[in-house]
Amino acid sequence: MSSCDQCLVRNRAICASLDKDEINALNAIGRRRTLAAGESLIWEGEDSVLVANVIEGVLKLATGMEDGREQIVGVVYPSDFIGRPFGGTTSHGVTALTESRVCVFSRRDFDGFASSHPALEHKLLQRTLQELDRTRRWMLLLGRKSASEKVASFLLDLVERLAPATCDTHAGAEPGVTRFTLPFSRQQIADVLGLTIETVSRQFTRLKGEGIIDLPSRRDVVILDRPALVIESGG
Amino acid sequence: MSSCDQCLVRNRAICASLDKDEINALNAIGRRRTLAAGESLIWEGEDSVLVANVIEGVLKLATGMEDGREQIVGVVYPSDFIGRPFGGTTSHGVTALTESRVCVFSRRDFDGFASSHPALEHKLLQRTLQELDRTRRWMLLLGRKSASEKVASFLLDLVERLAPATCDTHAGAEPGVTRFTLPFSRQQIADVLGLTIETVSRQFTRLKGEGIIDLPSRRDVVILDRPALVIESGG
DNA sequence: CGGCTCATTGATAACTCTCAACGCAGGTGG
DNA sequence: CCACCTGCGTTGAGAGTTATCAATGAGCCG
Numbered sequence: 025m026s027s028c029d030q031c032l033v034r035n036r037a038i039c040a041s042l043d044k045d046e047i048n049a050l051n052a053i054g055r056r057r058t059l060a061a062g063e064s065l066i067w068e069g070e071d072s073v074l075v076a077n078v079i080e081g082v083l084k085l086a087t088g089m090e091d092g093r094e095q096i097v098g099v100v101y102p103s104d105f106i107g108r109p110f111g112g113t114t115s116h117g118v119t120a121l122t123e124s125r126v127c128v129f130s131r132r133d134f135d136g137f138a139s140s141h142p143a144l145e146h147k148l149l150q151r152t153l154q155e156l157d158r159t160r161r162w163m164l165l166l167g168r169k170s171a172s173e174k175v176a177s178f179l180l181d182l183v184e185r186l187a188p189a190t191c192d193t194h195a196g197a198e199p200g201v202t203r204f205t206l207p208f209s210r211q212q213i214a215d216v217l218g219l220t221i222e223t224v225s226r227q228f229t230r231l232k233g234e235g236i237i238d239l240p241s242r243r244d245v246v247i248l249d250r251p252a253l254v255i256e257s258g259g
Numbered sequence: 260m261s262s263c264d265q266c267l268v269r270n271r272a273i274c275a276s277l278d279k280d281e282i283n284a285l286n287a288i289g290r291r292r293t294l295a296a297g298e299s300l301i302w303e304g305e306d307s308v309l310v311a312n313v314i315e316g317v318l319k320l321a322t323g324m325e326d327g328r329e330q331i332v333g334v335v336y337p338s339d340f341i342g343r344p345f346g347g348t349t350s351h352g353v354t355a356l357t358e359s360r361v362c363v364f365s366r367r368d369f370d371g372f373a374s375s376h377p378a379l380e381h382k383l384l385q386r387t388l389q390e391l392d393r394t395r396r397w398m399l400l401l402g403r404k405s406a407s408e409k410v411a412s413f414l415l416d417l418v419e420r421l422a423p424a425t426c427d428t429h430a431g432a433e434p435g436v437t438r439f440t441l442p443f444s445r446q447q448i449a450d451v452l453g454l455t456i457e458t459v460s461r462q463f464t465r466l467k468g469e470g471i472i473d474l475p476s477r478r479d480v481v482i483l484d485r486p487a488l489v490i491e492s493g494g
Numbered sequence: 495c496g497g498c499t500c501a502t503t504g505a506t507a508a509c510t511c512t513c514a515a516c517g518c519a520g521g522t523g524g
Numbered sequence: 525c526c527a528c529c530t531g532c533g534t535t536g537a538g539a540g541t542t543a544t545c546a547a548t549g550a551g552c553c554g
Contacts, residue, residue, distance in 0.1 A: 058273050090494050095402040097395035108392070110385050115392050142377035149384045150345050155389045157343070157350050159398070160332035164322050166401035167330040167453025171542065208499060218402025220543055225502055242501065242551080259325050406510070445533060455511055460534055477519085477533070 036103035037077045041143040053133040057118035066118040075107030075134045081124025082207040087116040096216040109135055121207045174217040175227040176256035177224045203246045271338035276378040280396045288368040294355035301353040309343030310369045316359025317442040322351040331451040344370055356442045401453045409452040410462040411491035438481045
């Protein structure tokens with residue numbers, strides 16, 4: 025029987041607002057679930073039946089148009105909250121980008137629990153406000169930045185978000201040189217940035233050619249010149 | 260002395276969660292304020308010192324880049340909540356588009372009040388979740404839609420949002436014909452859609468030429484063929 | 495070693511932006 | 525009362541960026 029005690033995100037997720045008894049009560053209505061890369065937890069347009077906490081992995085929130093165009097509207101990392109509590113239909117699907125572990129609740133159960141635990145709702149509110157801020161900042165990128173600015177901003181954002189997990193600044197490496205593995209395919213990067221896969225690829229190639237990044241493999245990126253990348257990102 | 264009893268949004272704003280005594284307590288820490296069109300209530304980047312409810316008018320939330328590019332990241336209408344409770348700096352400015360009346364609170368006071376009134380926090384959470392949904396839907400527009408789809412989507416969104424105030428479907432008018440006044444200049448529309456003013460203007464002209472809308476004056480729009488507009492919007 | 499998927503590269507087209515001129519409306523002052 | 529000025533919007537011509545279409549290349553697994 026799995027307990028929350030050893031949970032990797034026990035102190036960072038919204039659960040941090042709960043004491044021992046409360047966490048046991050919450051644990052009783054939740055269950056762990058593992059998702060393979062590419063597997064979906066929630067589908068766009070369906071009634072909101074599930075909510076969850078991310079324990080491990082990276083997942084995308086995405087909406088699409090009938091003709092197949094897709095936009096990734098959010099990316100969630102460990103300790104982030106997933107789903108739409110308090111009614112409504114989910115306006116975006118949730119799909120694992122990497123193998124992931126999540127802590128799932130039925131929305132009804134969670135709603136009930138949250139309603140009787142103001143501290144939990146408070147944490148959830150803070151997180152939602154934070155996510156709204158982040159989302160709005162991303163709108164500036166989508167609406168006003170050029171392809172090169174978008175790609176540079178994307179890489180910088182990703183390094184920051186991945187930091188808690190993979191402090192991959194090798195001991196002994198030059199300062200400012202960071203290496204990490206992309207949880208995204210080129211198509212998914214394009215869907216985050218509102219570009220095509222070809223444009224993303226060309227920007228990667230260009231940044232590599234200018235010595236700002238290196239690309240040891242499809243999924244790996246090394247940031248060689250972070251200040252240059254910041255300039256590329258347009259501030 | 261102004262009371263909340265006659266407030267236009269008493270039953271729609273987050274205040275609706277409060278009983279008579281509570282509303283009086285909240286009233287005691289808030290004050291009314293009128294904003295002229297173009298006047299700002301909150302500036303991008305400053306510490307969050309104010310929060311507010313919109314009583315009347317339309318306001319924009321906007322962020323910009325050093326070089327002057329601007330993106331409107333949200334538009335708020337009567338009964339909507341403004342500002343960033345629970346710390347942090349405001350990542351976007353808030354500016355009145357039309358003459359507006361708001362109910363302002365110091366953030367510190369509001370935070371304290373909210374923390375001791377779970378029902379208010381619950382309402383605020385619901386509203387924030389709703390706003391996040393709306394914002395994410397807008398990301399699909401910014402990232403994936405063409406100029407014509409953007410403008411059509413914008414008009415349809417606006418009609419819907421303006422509806423509570425101005426049910427301007429004239430008695431006796433053909434069904435589906437709606438007239439309303441834009442709370443935006445062409446530049447502001449461009450800033451909402453991530454386009455230039457010229458592109459917006461050309462799309463308006465084209466829609467008019469195709470008989471889908473009419474433009475009696477700069478600020479007035481008549482939707483003549485809503486189904487066509489829906490098709491233009493790309494679903 | 496194929497056969498697959500995914501990424502890169504190239505050539506071209508399309509869309510939107512940029513720059514520039516003009517037009518319209520409202521307000522001001524002669 | 526009209527002329528002018530100013531701000532905003534429209535229109536046009538051309539350039540630039542990104543998308544589209546197509547082919548090639550690299551890695552992975554059977």
